Amino acid sequence: MSRRLPEAAAGTGCLRHRRSDTILAIRGALYPLSDNPYWLASVQLLDGIGAGIFGALFLLAVADLTHGTGHFNISQGEGATATGLGGALSTAVACLIIVRAGDSAAFLFLAAIAGAGLIGFCVMMPETLRKPEINRDDVEKRSQALTHSRRKIGQA
Numbered sequence: 001m002s003r004r005l006p007e008a009a010a011g012t013g014c015l016r017h018r019r020s021d022t023i024l025a026i027r028g029a030l031y032p033l034s035d036n037p038y039w040l041a042s043v044q045l046l047d048g049i050g051a052g053i054f055g056a057l058f059l060l061a062v063a064d065l066t067h068g069t070g071h072f073n074i075s076q077g078e079g080a081t082a083t084g085l086g087g088a089l090s091t092a093v094a095c096l097i098i099v100r101a102g103d104s105a106a107f108l109f110l111a112a113i114a115g116a117g118l119i120g121f122c123v124m125m126p127e128t129l130r131k132p133e134i135n136r137d138d139v140e141k142r143s144q145a146l147t148h149s150r151r152k153i154g155q156a
Contacts, residue, residue: 023050025118028111032104 027046033039062079066072090110097106 022118023053025111025114028107028114031107031111 023046030043062075066075094106
């Protein structure tokens with residue numbers, strides 16, 4: 001993974017992506033704890049933070065996974081489709097659970113699904129669990145190549 005992206009960015013998108021999934025799972029578990037409007041607004045802030053991180057870093061994860069394959073656009077579309085289907089299905093499932101077991105059960109069930117997704121993400125993308133190693137020789141070679149190409153452009 002660190003060979004595909006610059007060393008400073010390699011794997012960090014996926015690492016932050018995992019953090020957004022954690023925030024969303026925690027948010028789902030916090031909703032049923034109180035019906036105080038201030039509490040609910042505070043928990044809703046977590047939803048905005050998690051969704052913002054997810055939305056911004058989803059593209060980095062797709063770019064990292066599809067680098068050099070020519071499949072970025074189709075992979076981005078598949079991810080967006082899966083996200084849309086998940087949003088639609090979660091609403092339908094939550095409605096069924098609310099009717100049979102109440103609001104708290106629905107929020108806890110959806111938080112459990114988010115937690116399962118987080119665990120699956122950590123298992124299927126273990127490279128996000130460690131920081132990328134920076135090979136100083138590679139950085140120096142890239143820097144020299146960039147300097148050389150800039151000189152060529154300046155001479156032309």
